[in-house]
Amino acid sequence: MASHKPRRRRKEDTPDTQNRDIVRSNPGKSNSSPQYPLESFLWPAKKSVSQWVTLPLILMVVGLFRWATGFWGYSGFNVPPMHGDLEAQRHWMEITAHLPVSQWYFYDLPYWGLDYPPLTAYHSWLLGKIGSIIDPRWFALETSRGYEDQLLKVYMRATVLVSEYLVYIPAAIILNRKLGRMRSVSTWESLVALAAILMQPATILIDHAHFQYNTIMLGFTLASISSMMGGRALWGCVFFVAALCYKQMALYYAPAMFAYLIGICTVPKPNVGRFLGIAFITVLSFAICFAPLMLGAIYDQYRNIPASPAEEAPLPTLITSLPFSLNEKAWYFPPLLQLAQSIHRIFPFARGLFEDKVANMWCAIHTFHKLHKYPLGQMQRISTVITLVSIWPSTMIISLFPYRELLPWAMASTAWGFFLCSFQVHEKSVLLPLLPMTILLGSERGLDTEMRAWIGWANMLGVWTLFPLLKRDELRMPYGVLTLLWAYLLGLPPTSLSLYFGRQSRKGELKVLTKMLHLAFYSAMIAWHISEAFVPPPEDKPDLWVVLNVLIGFAGFGICFLWCSWQLILRSGLMEDYFGVRMRIEAANRKKKQ
Numbered sequence: 399m400a401s402h403k404p405r406r407r408r409k410e411d412t413p414d415t416q417n418r419d420i421v422r423s424n425p426g427k428s429n430s431s432p433q434y435p436l437e438s439f440l441w442p443a444k445k446s447v448s449q450w451v452t453l454p455l456i457l458m459v460v461g462l463f464r465w466a467t468g469f470w471g472y473s474g475f476n477v478p479p480m481h482g483d484l485e486a487q488r489h490w491m492e493i494t495a496h497l498p499v500s501q502w503y504f505y506d507l508p509y510w511g512l513d514y515p516p517l518t519a520y521h522s523w524l525l526g527k528i529g530s531i532i533d534p535r536w537f538a539l540e541t542s543r544g545y546e547d548q549l550l551k552v553y554m555r556a557t558v559l560v561s562e563y564l565v566y567i568p569a570a571i572i573l574n575r576k577l578g579r580m581r582s583v584s585t586w587e588s589l590v591a592l593a594a595i596l597m598q599p600a601t602i603l604i605d606h607a608h609f610q611y612n613t614i615m616l617g618f619t620l621a622s623i624s625s626m627m628g629g630r631a632l633w634g635c636v637f638f639v640a641a642l643c644y645k646q647m648a649l650y651y652a653p654a655m656f657a658y659l660i661g662i663c664t665v666p667k668p669n670v671g672r673f674l675g676i677a678f679i680t681v682l683s684f685a686i687c688f689a690p691l692m693l694g695a696i697y698d699q700y701r702n703i704p705a706s707p708a709e710e711a712p713l714p715t716l717i718t719s720l721p722f723s724l725n726e727k728a729w730y731f732p733p734l735l736q737l738a739q740s741i742h743r744i745f746p747f748a749r750g751l752f753e754d755k756v757a758n759m760w761c762a763i764h765t766f767h768k769l770h771k772y773p774l775g776q777m778q779r780i781s782t783v784i785t786l787v788s789i790w791p792s793t794m795i796i797s798l799f800p801y802r803e804l805l806p807w808a809m810a811s812t813a814w815g816f817f818l819c820s821f822q823v824h825e826k827s828v829l830l831p832l833l834p835m836t837i838l839l840g841s842e843r844g845l846d847t848e849m850r851a852w853i854g855w856a857n858m859l860g861v862w863t864l865f866p867l868l869k870r871d872e873l874r875m876p877y878g879v880l881t882l883l884w885a886y887l888l889g890l891p892p893t894s895l896s897l898y899f900g901r902q903s904r905k906g907e908l909k910v911l912t913k914m915l916h917l918a919f920y921s922a923m924i925a926w927h928i929s930e931a932f933v934p935p936p937e938d939k940p941d942l943w944v945v946l947n948v949l950i951g952f953a954g955f956g957i958c959f960l961w962c963s964w965q966l967i968l969r970s971g972l973m974e975d976y977f978g979v980r981m982r983i984e985a986a987n988r989k990k991k992q
Contacts (some may be wrong), residue, residue: 400521401836434889434896437590451590451596460596461559467880468555472609477587482871484554484609488512488536489543491526494519496539499694500705500732503739509543511742516691517587517644521614525557527969538950558605558613564616570595573624576842580627580803581842591840594888597879598836600861604826607873612826615645617831623809623834626976631662631672632679639683646744650816650830652810657793661800661864691740692733699732707741708942714742746822750847751777753824755944757951758817759784765945788815792963799970807966810834814959818952825867828860835962847908851897854890855916856958862923863951866944891920915957922950 432438443452474482489510494502502519503512512519526537529550536542536550571592578588605613618641625634638655640649663673695705716738717724724731751760751769760769760781769777792811797803813831817823835853838844844853861881868877886893898913926946935942967973 434887434894436593436887439887440586440590440593443589449585451588452586453571453592456589456593456596457563460567460593460747461502463561463597464562464602465555467602467606467876468559470607470876470986472607473871474870475546478544479508481546482609484551485544487609487611488545488550488554489518489523489809489873490522491529491957492537492539492542494523495526495537496532498701498703499691499697500698500736501704502691503736503743507743508853511743512859513746515643515646515744516687516740517640518611520690521561521611521644524749529553554609555606558611560611562605562613562617565633566613566620567596569617569624570837573620573837576624576627577803577837577841577844582588583840583842583844585844588840591844594839594884595836597880597884597887598857599877599884600830600857600864602682602880603864603868603873603877604640604829607876608826608868608871610826612645612647612829615641616829617650618644619648619833620837621649623805623837626658626805629802631659631676635659635676635680637688639680643684643687647827647830649685649828650820651809651834652824653793653811654796654805656798658800658805658808661797665798665800673689680758688740691736695732695967696734699729705732706768716742723978726746727749738838751821751823752779753822755866755941756823756825757828757948757955758823759819759952760823761948765949778821785816785821788819788959789882792966795966795970795972796848799972801970804966804969806834806838807839807962807969811962811966814955815961818955818959825864828863831955831958831962832857832860835958847897848912850888851890851908851912851916852961854885854888854897855919856954857921857952858885859923859954859958862926863947863955865927866947891917892924917956919950926950968982 423823432441440452443449472482473933474480474485490512493512497505505511512522529539532548532553534548536545537545574588574592574595575585577583578585578591583591601616618637622634622637622641625631625637634655638648638651642652656907659676663669663676669849675868698705713735717735724734751764752758755761760777763769789812792808792815796808810831813834816837817827817831835856836898838849843849858881861877865877868874883889889896893897898908898917926943929941939945
């Protein structure tokens with residue numbers, strides 16, 4: 399009888415696979431010690447506690463912080479007549495719950511007209527129906543405008559939390575573990591990274607304080623990345639189409655995703671079957687997302703319900719600009735009208751280059767040279783060209799080197815390019831480039847000194863640029879608590895300088911230029927907060943501090959864009975031949991000198 403062989407312990411759970419910078423060895427002691435507070439909190443779970451105990455604890459803690467953040471105010475609280483983002487979301491629940499489908503994208507457009515893709519409308523319909531059962535006054539047609547009941551606020555906050563725990567958090571958990579398993583990152587280290595990812599302050603503040611549902615779109619994006627990394631490209635397409643059909647901002651990732659899909663269909667040799675499968679599933683996914691809207695229009699036509707309550711509603715530009723006329727009595731006209739109107743509402747080309755004051759290129763240039771004097775169409779074309787130029791290197795690299803581990807880097811690079819250069823950018827759009835950067839904390843060496851310093855700095859800068867928006871909503875306190883807490887947990891300035899001057903700095907080999915750069919921005923952010931709080935701006939420059947926030951943020955985000963693009967180039971292996979030739983030349987020169 400063969401002797402029993404005990405099952406080998408998984409490599410990912412062995413202590414020697416720990417990230418080299420995540421623990422610190424003490425001379426003369428056999429045990430290691432934690433390096434920063436987040437690691438200290440999870441240290442007892444390193445060896446003796448199962449991940450199935452630790453994971454629920456993490457989810458409960460991050461959920462508690464999200465719910466506590468919701469106790470504060472929100473966008474537009476007590477600010478009539480338009481109020482703010484919570485009222486916009488509530489109003490969409492109101493109209494989708496009470497109006498025919500064909501009127502969703504036409505109804506009273508000046509008052510928070512629906513301007514998001516169909517999945518947002520379906521989500522609003524579901525939440526509006528549930529809320530109307532609890533209290534019909536919350537979503538009564540027209541009479542509920544500006545309704546600010548406290549129970550309504552609790553319900554709206556709860557819908558954000560539940561939606562996030564159904565979409566975003568499961569996707570983040572799965573992708574985080576997948577990133578770890580690709581390079582044998584330990585389970586415990588992945589849990590540390592997961593806690594850092596879920597405590598990201600910008601996402602919590604925008605969705606749970608200011609009030610939005612960004613995490614649904616971000617969750618579908620994470621699910622798409624996870625599917626791509628698992629070799630399930632078709633499911634990746636389904637999830638990414640869902641992200642696009644929930645919020646059009648997911649287009650920031652589209653060039654990188656498209657280039658990656660082209661790459662896996664052409665490298666190392668063309669795969670026609672895979673290409674056709676991806677194309678078919680993508681078209682089918684879009685068709686399924688828009689089908690209820692278009693079929694509802696056909697059904698409403700059958701019931702003689704007009705697309706707009708107004709007698710003479712203007713046709714969308716996409717229809718009036720056609721070189722031929724359409725028969726408005728034909729059966730196909732209502733669904734085409736719905737499709738054209740939804741696209742017209744989703745892409746607001748009639749608006750300006752940027753929304754409010756945002757830390758991108760156009761707002762920074764506008765500070766010194768006013769851009770509104772140029773024709774809007776001309777500025778649209780210029781911004782489109784510059785955006786395409788900025789994302790071209792990253793899309794080319796990911797298409798030529800379609801490695802799974804490069805996808806988050808390419809998505810971060812293209813998202814930064816869109817945020818900095820594209821048309822109609824909002825401050826909250828900074829969540830998009832921050833997401834793929836932050837998720838990399840769970841990758842190989844993601845908690846090393848260099849990665850933690852760069853990703854932490856980008857997140858601190860990103861949430862800092864959101865302060866003027868959060869200040870208008872009276873959200874200074876949750877901003878300060880969540881931002882400083884995240885900095886403390888990861889050992890970042892201003893709570894700690896160990897990354898830049900301590901043993902971690904020497905061990906992680908942070909370059910002097912990186913230290914100077916990061917610390918200069920941290921110092922500028924601190925000085926800005928002190929000045930903004932205690933020094934009133936001149937009367938002729940009332941927006942001085944906001945403009946300075948834009949200029950500093952733009953400079954920092956430009957550096958983030960360059961760093962992500964450079965990391966993508968290095969990790970693709972594109973520079974290996976160059977560096978190999980340089981090393982051989984230097985070796986030959988040294989040999990000659992000898």
